[in-house]
């Protein structure tokens with residue numbers, strides 16, 4: 001549905017976006033992650049040509065946007081809503097008038113527009129705030145109003161630029177749940193720029209990681225969380241799982257390991273929960289497992305687990321047990337033994 005082909009954006013010789021190609025399918029919730037200045041906003045603004053790329057093609061629903069006339073482009077843009085970190089509401093208009101604003105020139109009667117706006121306010125959960133002014137709303141309510149306004153033109157695509165960055169964690173969860181609900185209800189395609197991996201985890205089915213204007217890694221959210229390859233992706237995933245921090249804490253607090261003990265990290269994806277595996281390696285190899293720390297998360301419904309354990313037993317048997325675990329799809333990282341902790 002959205003295809004960005006070899007997009008580059010050059011600001012006076014500085015490449016803010018550098019040959020990026022992305023495919024976003026209908027009803028995807030596509031996350032774009034990266035540090036400040038990575039080029040996320042510039043890239044996303046190319047989708048509705050608020051930013052004209054210096055090079056490349058922007059294909060939306062099979063149409064080459066760069067070949068459209070200004071009039072045609074204005075019409076297509078109406079089907080692409082946008083919400084922002086700082087809401088960008090018009091402060092001198094009431095909440096309902098903010099929602100009507102993008103459709104104020106439509107061929108409908110005033111009554112129809114009011115009814116539509118009120119329905120949208122109900123949908124986003126602030127039906128009772130229609131006659132309030134933005135200054136009378138909380139941050140979460142302001143973003144709800146901005147979402148209602150973005151939906152007024154019946155968009156097929158919603159671009160969200162750090163839409164939850166100014167909100168506290170609880171309100172962030174509520175807004176993400178609302179976006180998910182709307183997405184499911186009207187089949188909206190969502191492109192969401194964020195530096196919060198929690199946002200990706202809660203809402204997105206796919207994610208691209210940007211650095212210095214380039215996409216350095218992309219995949220399904222499950223792939224990115226369970227098996228990040230790029231160093232930056234690993235750092236981002238770590239911010240939400242804290243596995244490395246947990247490992248450091250375990251290492252700092254563990255007393256010396258015995259000659260028959262090894263410290264390892266077990267990582268797995270999917271239904272192969274470790275409990276039966278731990279029982280099996282005890283039965284097969286007489287290896288005793290002691291779980292020191294663990295974290296299991298559900299990414300788009302699939303469990304992703306990280307356990308820090310000690311194995312106790314004959315060295316050769318531990319090696320066999322590790323091989324057995326790896327052959328069953330568990331990732332095993334050796335962290336130390338009686339000779340020292342890595």
Ligand SMILES: Nc1ncnc2c1ncn2[C@@H]1O[C@H](COP(=O)(O)OP(=O)(O)OP(=O)(O)O)[C@@H](O)[C@H]1O
Pocket residue numbers: 011016034035036037038039040041042043
């Ligand atoms: N209109 C512009 N003129 C010149 N440079 C620009 C312009 N817009 C963005 N840049 C530069 O392009 C780079 C990418 O900016 P962009 O806003 O796309 O990054 P970002 O990843 O969205 O960052 P943030 O998360 O801080 O919004 C930055 O170095 C920025 O200073």
